[in-house]
Amino acid sequence: xxxxxxxxxxxxxxxxxxxxxxxxxxxxxxxxxxxxxxxxxxxxxxxxxxxxxxxxxxxxxxxxxxxxxxxxxxxxxxxxxxxxxxxxxxxxxxxxxxxxxxxxxxxxxxxxxxxxxxxxxxxxxxxxxxxxxxxxxxxxxxxxxxxxxxxxxxxxxxxxxxxxxxxxxxxxxxxxxxxxxxxxxxxxxxxxxxxxxxxxxxxxxxxxxxxxxxxxxxxxxxxxxxxxxxxxxxxxxxxxxxxxxxxxxxxxxxxxxxxxxxxxxxxxxxxxxxxxxxxxxxxxxxxxxxxxxxxxxxxxxxxxxxxxxxxxxx
Numbered sequence: 001x002x003x004x005x006x007x008x009x010x011x012x013x014x015x016x017x018x019x020x021x022x023x024x025x026x027x028x029x030x031x032x033x034x035x036x037x038x039x040x041x042x043x044x045x046x047x048x049x050x051x052x053x054x055x056x057x058x059x060x061x062x063x064x065x066x067x068x069x070x071x072x073x074x075x076x077x078x079x080x081x082x083x084x085x086x087x088x089x090x091x092x093x094x095x096x097x098x099x100x101x102x103x104x105x106x107x108x109x110x111x112x113x114x115x116x117x118x119x120x121x122x123x124x125x126x127x128x129x130x131x132x133x134x135x136x137x138x139x140x141x142x143x144x145x146x147x148x149x150x151x152x153x154x155x156x157x158x159x160x161x162x163x164x165x166x167x168x169x170x171x172x173x174x175x176x177x178x179x180x181x182x183x184x185x186x187x188x189x190x191x192x193x194x195x196x197x198x199x200x201x202x203x204x205x206x207x208x209x210x211x212x213x214x215x216x217x218x219x220x221x222x223x224x225x226x227x228x229x230x231x232x233x234x235x236x237x238x239x240x241x242x243x244x245x246x247x248x249x250x251x252x253x254x255x256x257x258x259x260x261x262x263x264x265x266x267x268x269x270x271x272x273x274x275x276x277x278x279x280x281x282x283x284x285x286x287x288x289x290x291x292x293x294x295x296x297x298x299x300x301x302x303x304x305x306x307x308x309x310x311x312x313x314x
Contacts (some may be wrong), residue, residue, distance in 0.1 A: 009167065011174040013093050015184075018086045018179045021273045025061045030087035036284045037080045039261045043291025044069040050304045057300055060138035061127070068249065071116060072287035075109040078102055079180040079283055086179055099181040100162040106283075107161070107183060108154040111204075113286070115150035117250055121219040124243050129226045157204050164200075168192055178276060183262060209257065216250060226297055241297075248293040249286070256282035 018026055048067040050055045079102065085091040094102070126137050161183060171191035178185040187197050223243060230236045259278060295301050 009169045010096050011170055013095050013174065014099050014181070014189075015092045015175045016082070016086055016094055016179055016181075017092070017175060018083075018178050019273045019276050020177045021271060026087040026181055030084055033080065033087070033284065034084060036288045037084075039075055039282065040072060040076045040287035040291075041177045043295070044073045044287060046305070047291050047294065048073075048300070050301055054300070054304055057304075061120070061123050062145055062300075063143055064116060064123055065118050067116045067150075068113065068120070068290060071109050072290060074105065075113065076287040078105045078109065081281075083179045083280070087128060088098045094181065098163075099176075099186065100165060103165075103181040103183055103186065104158055106180065108158045109210050111154035111157060112150045113253060114208050115153060116251060117246075118212045118215055119150070120246050120249070121216040124246055125223055127242065128223050129240050157208075160200070161197075164197055165190075168194070172272040177272060179280065182279065209254070212256065235299065245294050245297040248297070252289045252293070253286045256285055 013111070017023070019029065022029065048066055051062050051066045051069075082091075082094065082102070105160065123138060126134050130137065165183075165186055168190040169192060170189045172189045176185050176189065183197075183201050187194050187201075190197075220243070223240075225238045227236050230239060295305060
C-alpha cells in the first residue's frame with residue numbers, strides 16, 4: 001500500500017465546482033456568459049474574415065489586430081465551453097491532463113495577448129513618430145518574427161507549470177473550487193512544498209504585466225510628445241485618433257487584471273465567488289469588447305461591415 005500511495009501522485013480527474021456559493025444560480029449566471037461568448041465568437045470571427053478578405057487591410061496594424069482576434073477566440077474558447085457545460089449539464093469532471101492543457105492554453109494565450117498589445121503600441125509609435133520609416137520597419141517578415149517571439153515567450157514561460165504540477169501528490173481531494181483550471185486553484189490541492197510554484201506564478205505575472213505596460217506607456221510618452229509638436233489642432237486630433245482603439249483594447253484587457261489584483265490583496269474577506277466572477281470577467285470582457293472597439297473606431301472595418309449589410313439588403 002505504501003508503494004501504491006507514493007506512486008499515485010495525482011487523481012485521474014478533477015471536479016470543477018463552478019462558482020462556489022452560487023451553485024443554485026448557475027443557470028441564470030450562464031445567460032450573460034453565453035451571450036458574451038457568442039458576441040466574442042461573432043465579433044472576432046468577423047474581424048478575421050474582413051481582414052483576410054480585404055487586401056486593403058493587409059497592413060501591419062490590421063495584421064496585429066488579426067493576431068489579437070485569433071488569440072481572443074482561443075482564449076475564450078479554452079474555458080467557456082466547459083464552463084457552460086458545468087452550468088447547464090453539471091458536467092464537472094475534467095481529466096487531470098486535460099486540466100493541465102486547459103491551464104497551459106489559458107495562461108499562455110493571456111501572455112500572448114499582452115505581447116500583441118505591446119506590438120500594437122510599437123506599431124502606433126512607428127506610424128506617428130517615424131512615419132517615413134513605417135513601411136521599411138514593419139515589414140511582413142518582421143511582423144512574423146514579432147508573432148513568433150510572442151508565442152515563444154508564452155510557451156517558454158508556461159511550459160514548466162504542467163510538469164511542476166504533475167510531480168506533486170494531491171491529498172486534499174480532487175475538487176477545484178473554480179470553474180476552470182487556474183494555476184493557483186490547482187496548487188491549493190497539493191500536499192507538499194509549493195513555494196516555488198507560488199513564487200514562479202507571481203514572478204511571471206509581474207514580469208509580463210509590469211514589463212509590457214512599461215513599454216506600452218513609454219511608447220505613448222513618445223507618441224504624445226510627437227502629437228503635441230504637430231502644428232494644427234486637426235492634425236493632432238487625427239494622429240491621436242488612430243490610437244484610440246488600441247488604448248481601448250489596453251484598458252479592456254488590463255483594467256480587469258488590476259481590479260482582480262486589488263480585490264485579492266485589499267478585500268481579503270470578500271466571498272470566494274467575487275474573485276471567481278472577476279476572473280471570468282477578465283477572460284470574457286476583452287474578447288467581447290475588442291471587436292466592438294475596433295469595429296466602431298476603425299473606418300475601414302466599419303465601412304466593410306456596412307457594405308456587407310448593404311449587399312444583403314439589395
